[in-house]
Amino acid sequence: MNGTPLLSVEDLHLTFSKGSVPPIIEGVSFEVHAGETLCIVGESGCGKSVTSMALMGLLPTPPARVLSGRAMFAGEDLFTMSESRRASLRGNRMAMIFQEPMSSLNPSFTIGHQIIEGIRRHNSITKTEAHARAIEVLRMVRIPAPEARMAVYPHQMSGGMRQRVMIAMALANQPQLLIADEPTTALDVTIQAQILKLVKNLQDETGTAMILITHDLSVVAEVADRVAVMYAGKIVESGTVEQIFSDPQHPYTIGLFGSVPSLGRRSGRLATIEGSVPPLDRMPAGCRFVGRCPFADRRCHEQAPPAISPAPGHTAACWYAPLEEKAVPA
Structure with missing residues (x-):
């Protein structure tokens, strides 16, 4: 190339x-x-x-x-x-997706909280704007009902859905x-x-x-x-x-x-x-x-x-x- x-x-x-x-x-x-x-x-x-x-x-x-x-x-x-x-x-x-999402996602915080935290860490935007971006990337990785999924914890999702969340976080x-x-x-x-x-x-x-x-x-x-x-x-x-x-x-x-x-x-x-x-x-x-x-x-x-x-x-x-x-x- x-x-x-x-x-x-x-x-x-x-x-x-x-x-x-x-x-x-x-x-x-x-x-x-x-x-x-x-x-x-x-x-x-x-x-x-x-x-x-x-x-x-x-x-x-x-x-x-x-x-x-x-x-x-x-x-x-x-x-x-x-x-x-x-x-x-x-x-x-630069972003990374790890092999086992349960060892990378924090079980004490909701999916939405963790995605928003990563977005605001690198962007000067409001929490409302970060919340909208988080929903956008969850939708991007084909997670159904992304607005509702923002409030769930990692253990409440299947392995495939958790891995999609990891991809969403990496691409956010x-x-x-x-x-x-x-x-x-x-x-x-x-x-x-x-x-x-x-x-x-x-x-x-x-x-x-x-x-x-x-x-x-x-x-x-x-x-x-x-x-x-x-x-x-x-x-x-x-x-x-x-x-x-x-x-x-x-x-x-x-x-x-x-x-x-x-x-x-x-x-x-x-x-x-x-x-x-x-x-x-x-x-x-x-x-x-x-x-x-x-x-x-x-x-x-x-x-x-x-x-x-x-x-x-x-x-x-x-x-x-x-x-x-x-x-x-x-």
């Missing part, structure tokens, strides 16, 4: 330790343009949520520390600006960037489809850029423009959704696709990726995926692979990429 990105993360290194333990996030880089959806995918424990929380300034510091790297948002570095400046952006020009101040961290994981398939369609439609209407964090590749296929595959704190492959789905070039990406169930009759068992993400204090010296990779050789154990570009806009960090030319299982 041409033009200046709204958000550009460059070589991010982040740690929670003062010792010699490797960074929990290492060398992460990506861009998001206005109106674009970037999906960050990978197993639990790969660093997806930590990356998003670092961008929003929601990690406790200490112990979290950005060792190096930049995150340029609309021309400003999120990691060097003051906390007051970051707070003025958060919930206003018309953010330029929306970060959605597993926003549909706790919902059934029907509600999940409704929420994804809702977010996509709202994004099309407002031009908001979105970073969607998920482990569900069916969600990625539905909404992504670009995809970043993350493993053990590193982005191992990135590209357009078409490139990643039609021509995956990292063994981890291929393993993720192989483990996805499909509709209809299967001829055999689902593929699995043996093992698990290595703990920080036992990261291999070379490729972090080496202990689980069917192609690994001595070089993979000793040297971290550079990112190569099998096609414009498509990168993969694997010694064997492009796989169709070099990979022969050991």
